[in-house]
Amino acid sequence: MNRIASCCIASFLLASLLAIGGTSRAALAAEVGEPRAQAEFLALATAATPQADLAAAADRLAAIPAAAVIPALDAFAAATPGGANWLRSGLDRAASRLGGELAPAALAAFVADPTRPPRGRVLAFSWLQERAPDAAATLLDGLLDDPALDLRREAVERLLESAASQPDAAARDIHRQALAAARDVDQVERIVGWLAEHGDKLDVADVLGFVRQWRVSDAFDNAGGAGFAMSYPPESALPSLPDTTAWTPVASTDRQGAIDLNAAIVKKKGVLAYALAEVEMPVAGPAEVRIGSPCAVSVWVNGLPVMSHEIYHASDTIDQYVAAAEFRSGVNSVLVKCCQNEQTQPWAEDWKFQLRITDALGKPLATQPRPEQKR
Amino acid sequence: MSRRQQTWSTTGIMTLMAVAGAAAAARADWLEFLGPRGSGVVPDAIRRTWSPTEGIAWKAELPGKGASSPIVVGDLVVVTASSGPRQDRLHIIAHDAATGERRWERIFWATGRTFCHPTSAVAAGTPASDGTRIVALFSSCDLFALDLDGRLLWQRNLAIEHPRAGNDVGMGTSPRIIDGTVVVQIDCQGDAFATGIDVATGADRWIVPRDKIASWSSPLPQPLPDGGAGVLLQNPNGLELRSVADGRLVWSWKGDCSGIPTTAAGDGRLYAPVDGIVAVKQSSVDPAWKQPKLSCGMASPVAFGDGLACINRAGVLVMADAADGGLRGQIRLAGSFWASPIVAGDVVVATGKEGKTFLVSTGADPAIVAENELPGTFTATPAVAGGSLYLRSESELWKIAAP
Numbered sequence: 001m002n003r004i005a006s007c008c009i010a011s012f013l014l015a016s017l018l019a020i021g022g023t024s025r026a027a028l029a030a031e032v033g034e035p036r037a038q039a040e041f042l043a044l045a046t047a048a049t050p051q052a053d054l055a056a057a058a059d060r061l062a063a064i065p066a067a068a069v070i071p072a073l074d075a076f077a078a079a080t081p082g083g084a085n086w087l088r089s090g091l092d093r094a095a096s097r098l099g100g101e102l103a104p105a106a107l108a109a110f111v112a113d114p115t116r117p118p119r120g121r122v123l124a125f126s127w128l129q130e131r132a133p134d135a136a137a138t139l140l141d142g143l144l145d146d147p148a149l150d151l152r153r154e155a156v157e158r159l160l161e162s163a164a165s166q167p168d169a170a171a172r173d174i175h176r177q178a179l180a181a182a183r184d185v186d187q188v189e190r191i192v193g194w195l196a197e198h199g200d201k202l203d204v205a206d207v208l209g210f211v212r213q214w215r216v217s218d219a220f221d222n223a224g225g226a227g228f229a230m231s232y233p234p235e236s237a238l239p240s241l242p243d244t245t246a247w248t249p250v251a252s253t254d255r256q257g258a259i260d261l262n263a264a265i266v267k268k269k270g271v272l273a274y275a276l277a278e279v280e281m282p283v284a285g286p287a288e289v290r291i292g293s294p295c296a297v298s299v300w301v302n303g304l305p306v307m308s309h310e311i312y313h314a315s316d317t318i319d320q321y322v323a324a325a326e327f328r329s330g331v332n333s334v335l336v337k338c339c340q341n342e343q344t345q346p347w348a349e350d351w352k353f354q355l356r357i358t359d360a361l362g363k364p365l366a367t368q369p370r371p372e373q374k375r
Numbered sequence: 376m377s378r379r380q381q382t383w384s385t386t387g388i389m390t391l392m393a394v395a396g397a398a399a400a401a402r403a404d405w406l407e408f409l410g411p412r413g414s415g416v417v418p419d420a421i422r423r424t425w426s427p428t429e430g431i432a433w434k435a436e437l438p439g440k441g442a443s444s445p446i447v448v449g450d451l452v453v454v455t456a457s458s459g460p461r462q463d464r465l466h467i468i469a470h471d472a473a474t475g476e477r478r479w480e481r482i483f484w485a486t487g488r489t490f491c492h493p494t495s496a497v498a499a500g501t502p503a504s505d506g507t508r509i510v511a512l513f514s515s516c517d518l519f520a521l522d523l524d525g526r527l528l529w530q531r532n533l534a535i536e537h538p539r540a541g542n543d544v545g546m547g548t549s550p551r552i553i554d555g556t557v558v559v560q561i562d563c564q565g566d567a568f569a570t571g572i573d574v575a576t577g578a579d580r581w582i583v584p585r586d587k588i589a590s591w592s593s594p595l596p597q598p599l600p601d602g603g604a605g606v607l608l609q610n611p612n613g614l615e616l617r618s619v620a621d622g623r624l625v626w627s628w629k630g631d632c633s634g635i636p637t638t639a640a641g642d643g644r645l646y647a648p649v650d651g652i653v654a655v656k657q658s659s660v661d662p663a664w665k666q667p668k669l670s671c672g673m674a675s676p677v678a679f680g681d682g683l684a685c686i687n688r689a690g691v692l693v694m695a696d697a698a699d700g701g702l703r704g705q706i707r708l709a710g711s712f713w714a715s716p717i718v719a720g721d722v723v724v725a726t727g728k729e730g731k732t733f734l735v736s737t738g739a740d741p742a743i744v745a746e747n748e749l750p751g752t753f754t755a756t757p758a759v760a761g762g763s764l765y766l767r768s769e770s771e772l773w774k775i776a777a778p
Contacts, residue, residue, distance in 0.1 A: 047536060051529035051577045058527055081486035082532045085519075089481060089527040119484070153460055184460050311564045314589070315490050315543030 035061060035068035039075035042090060045083035054086050061090030066101040069094060070110050073120035084119055095127045104132035108139055111151070118148035125151060144181040149361060156182045160191070172198055179207065183362040185318050208318070209356045209364020210257025211277045211334065215247040216264045219271040227272045228296050228310050228339045234274040239303025241333055244276050254354070256318060261338060261351040271351075272339040279357060279366035284329040287365050292320040293353035296339040301325040302332055312341045313348045319362070327357070332366075405447040405758040405765075408501035408549035409715060413595045414641065415677040419762045420720035422778045423734060423745045432763060432776040433475030438466050441498035442547070442713065445767050447472060447760035448504045451523060454772055455511050457497035462489045465498065465513050469525060472760070475774060479525035485515035487534025491545035494713065494754065496769075500549040500593070501756070503557070508574060510557050514546040518559060520577060529577030539565030547591030547635070553619045554604035556580055562590035562610050562634075569594070569608055571622055581622030586612050590634040592675075597640060597657070599625055607645065609638050614647060614655070626660050636671040636715070641678030642697050652676060652685065654700060666700030669693050672712060674725075674756075679718040682737055686712040692725055692733070694741045704741040708733050713754035719764070726753050726766060749773055 038061045045054050064072065072091060079087055095102055107128040111121050129136040143155040156178045163174040172195065179191045185208065192202050205212060220232045234242040250264045261273050281287065289299055289306050294316040298308040307323035340351040357366035409415040422430050439458030446453050450473065456466040463485040469478045489497050491514060502511040508528060510520045516534035521527055534540050542563040551558045557572040567585035572578065590610040597616055599605040604619040611634045615627040632638070633648040640646070644663055645655045651667035669676065672688035682703065684694045690710055694703040710727030717724050722734040722744060730753055734745040751768030758765040762777030 047532075055526070055528050081484070081535060082530060085483040085486075085517075085530055086527065088483065092482065093526075150459065186460065311543070314564065315492070317490050317543065320490060320543060 035064040036071050036075065038064075038090070039072035039087055040078070042086040043075040043079035043083040045080055045086045047082070058086055058090035058093075061087075062093035062097065064094050066098050066103070069098070069102055070106055070124075073110060073124055074116060076117035076120035076123075079117075079119065088119075088123060091123065100131065102127060102131065104128055104135055107131070108135055111136075111139055112142060114147055118151075121148050122150045125154075144177075147361065149183060152181060152361075153184055153187060156187055168198060172200060176200075185362075204255050205252065205257035207364075208257065209358060209366065210252065211279055211355050211357065211366060211368060212252040212257050212259075213368050214250050214252075214259055214275040214277045214336075215244040216250050216259070216261065217242075217244075217247050217274040219265050219268060219273050221270070222272040222339045222341070223270045225296070225310070225312075225339070225341055228298075228337075232272075232274070234276075234335070235298075235300070235337065238300060238305075238335075241276070241303055241335070242274070247274075247276070250275070252354075256354055257356070258352045258354040261340070261353075262349070267349075267351075269340055269344075270342040272337060275336045275338065275353075277334045277336075277355075277368070278331050279334060279368055281327040281329060281332055281357070281366055284327060286324050287327050288322050288358050288360060288362075289325050289334070289355065290319040290322045290358060290362075291336070291353055291355045292316050292318045293338060294348075294350045295353070296341070297321070297353060298337040299323070299355070300333075300335040301327065303335070310339075312339075313343060313345075313350075316350065316352070316354075318354060319356075327366075403761050404449065404504075404506070405445075405760045406506065407446060407503040407551060408444060408593050409637075409675065409677075409756060410717065410758065413551065413593070413637070415639070415675070415715060415717040415756075416641075416679045417717075417719055417759050419759050420778060421722070421724070421734075421759060421762055421764045422775055425747045425749075425775050427749060430776050432774040434774070435470050435475045435477065435772045437767075437770055437772055438468065438480065439464065439498070440496045440769050441767065442496040442754040443498045443549075443767070444501040444756045445758045445765045445772060446502050446504055446509075447758055447765065448506060448509065448523065451478060452758075452765060452772065452774070453502055453504070453509055454767060455498040455500075455502055455513070457485075457489070457513065462491065462497045463515070465511075465515070465517060465519075467502070467509070467511050467519065467521060467525070469509075469523075470772065472763075472774075475772075481519075481521060481525050481527065483517065483519060483530070485513060486517055486532040487515035488541040488543060489515050490543035495545035495547060496754075497545065499545055499547040499591075503550050503552045505552045505555070505574060508552075510550050510552060510574065512546075512548070512550045512559060514541070516540050516546065516561060518550065518557070518572070520557070520574065531572065531577060533559070533561060533570075537561070537566035537568060539563075540568070541565065542589050544589065547593075549593040551594045551596060551606065553594075553596045553606055556604075556619045558594045558606045558619065560590075560592075560594050560608055561585070562588060562592075564589060569617070569622070571606075571619060580620070583617070583622045583624075586610055588612065588634075592632075592635065592637040595637060595640060597645075600658075607638060607640070609647070610634065614638060614645065628655060628660050633671060635673050636675040639676045639678040639683070641683075642681070644678075644697065646676050646678055646683055646697075648676060648685075652683065652695075652700065654697075664700040666695055666702070668702060668705070669695055669700065674712050675715040677716050677718055677723065679723075679737060684716050684718075684723050684735075684737075686716055686725055690727065692716070692723065692735055692741075694723070694735075694737070703739060706735060706741060706743060708743075715756040717757055717759065719759045724757055724759075724764065726755075726757055728753055730768070732757070732764075732766065 163171040439456035441456040570582040595607040648671040652669035670687040755767040764775040
């Protein structure tokens with residue numbers, strides 16, 4: 001065979017290989033692209049999207065090949081709350097059908113990438129746990145500071161488990177490391193409890209960042225609940241803040257930072273009061289105002305309304321109501337209106353609130369000067 | 376496929392589903408909260424004695440917490456649960472009724488609030504089925520409809536549609552499927568409403584505002600005076616009967632009803648929990664009698680044949696004649712009761728929170744005929760199908776074998 005003929009054959013073979021490769025890539029693109037379109041359609045579901053179309057798209061997503069699953073998980077980035085459920089319903093069925101075809105390594109890589117959507121990563125992690133529990137557990141070691149709360153929590157739990165076999169000093173260090181990462185209130189409480197038992201007493205209210213120093217107004221009438229919608233003097237000139245020189249300074253000593261208005265003002269039903277706090281924020285920008293109260297509450301930041309909930313004695317859980325607000329760098333004001341109703345049951349006596357300001361994951365942001373440092 | 380063919384095909388499928396649904400409804404299933412038409416009564420005789428090691432057909436671990444009852448749809452036992460640090464993972468699980476094996480599980484994320492009193496759960500409402508579909512409502516006001524293979528047919532995120540709907544004590548109401556309409560009652564201090572939703576499509580048929588007051592009772596199927604399908608809604612201000620077809624108010628009855636137990640019906644009367652029981656004639660909506668000693672705690676009353684039974688807050692089962700409220704007897708059961716009593720054959724089945732299930736005879740002289748205990752915390756009302764009793768604890772589902 002001469003050189004020209006050899007070159008022709010080689011060129012033909014190369015071209016054939018490229019063609020085959022190109023076809024494979026095209027096929028793969030089609031394979032992945034179509035499921036991705038289904039996933040994005042599901043993710044963007046709203047109340048106006050026909051439910052039958054969504055159910056059909058979820059059926060198609062449930063039938064996708066393994067290679068299309070990871071790209072489809074990225075659709076969670078734009079998912080509406082309802083869309084996330086549609087997307088999950090299709091992908092969970094796909095994962096269940098695919099079983100071992102869904103490679104743990106690909107799942108692990110997706111979970112480990114903090115730039116991928118949190119819900120997709122949480123879902124991928126649950127599949128990884130089913131397929132390769134040891135790999136999933138090991139993966140957690142790198143997720144202590146994760147933006148996905150559920151993964152961060154699992155990572156904190158794994159870290160805490162590692163403390164069990166350590167001597168006290170090392171275990172204490174591990175718990176302090178876990179505390180820095182923990183964002184869930186129950187986890188924080190548990191860690192603080194352990195540290196207290198081991199001689200390291202921390203203030204839970206400080207750790208969770210509750211705003212504890214307030215000035216509290218006298219009581220205003222809230223008979224029949226009418227006061228909730230009334231604009232009493234402390235709020236009538238907002239965004240100009242009320243003059244609080246005659247208000248009572250109150251510093252919470254409660255373990256969870258609650259301001260007890262029964263104790264601060266008067267134990268009375270059918271009344272409301274205002275409380276004003278000044279907080280320091282490290283930088284300007286949005287943050288979450290998180291309030292818990294068994295009473296009806298309204299909140300303003302720097303004189304602007306943030307949230308309002310006319311609900312009485314349903315719960316007083318920490319972070320019961322959460323709303324975003326804009327803060328400026330330095331001193332900001334937070335005004336709370338807390339309304340008590342006229343229910344007579346013993347469990348309806350509480351007239352209180354607890355408030356903190358955090359980032360989106362629950363890390364406290366606001367600080368207050370210590371009393372002796374107050375201006 | 377042409378448009379006409381498509382239409383015929385859709386119609387055919389819907390007809391088949393309707394026929395299948397009717398057939399399923401004819402089976403001895405337990406399709407909703409308190410079983411057949413919400414009565415809490417079945418003729419099945421159940422096993423008298425059991426223990427963790429005796430008389431158990433199977434036991435299944437559950438993936439999360441719940442106070443919802445299991446339902447039995449053909450060969451499936453369906454139950455709901457919630458899990459996660461924020462209880463925002465909502466589970467709908469189907470078990471094989473014969474073996475207890477998990478057939479499928481679907482997990483969704485809550486889109487509404489998931490705060491809850493420790494005694495309740497985000498999965499507090501019992502799912503309902505028409506024999507071909509399952510609908511499940513969670514405290515987050517998320518409503519899901521699935522087919523029997525666990526395929527999501529539609530979902531309604533009612534707390535997104537009504538942003539102030541919900542109750543941080545936890546919502547406890549169960550959905551009903553009546554005449555092809557899913558009836559949901561969202562009673563709370565915020566956006567309170569009742570709605571009728573097409574079970575086939577998830578689309579609204581009607582929606583009516585409700586008093587802004589919390590309640591945990593469930594809609595109850597009730598015939599309208601003209602024989603049409605109706606639904607009874609209860610809150611602390613009283614009762615109202617509405618048409619299932621369009622939500623039209625047929626009558627209302629003012630009374631200080633309890634916000635937790637659901638009114639029972641039977642023998643031409645409604646038995647409303649109002650400082651005891653007030654019996655209201657269905658024909659005239661007039662009170663027939665009142666019995667203050669028939670006090671309901673958390674559990675709903677159950678009306679059976681000629682009798683009525685309630686369990687009060689002190690754990691005393693009180694039984695009376697349905698005709699006039701005359702007392703038959705009072706029996707102190709041990710423990711506290713969140714699960715409602717039901718009647719299977721000739722016994723009242725009362726499951727206490729601490730795991731004891733009492734069987735009490737329903738005759739003129741009621742007495743405890745058996746007392747059986749399982750480990751765990753039980754707040755879910757039992758279910759009965761084919762003579763088997765299903766008990767759900769916070770973490771497990773038990774099938775007590777038929778006798």
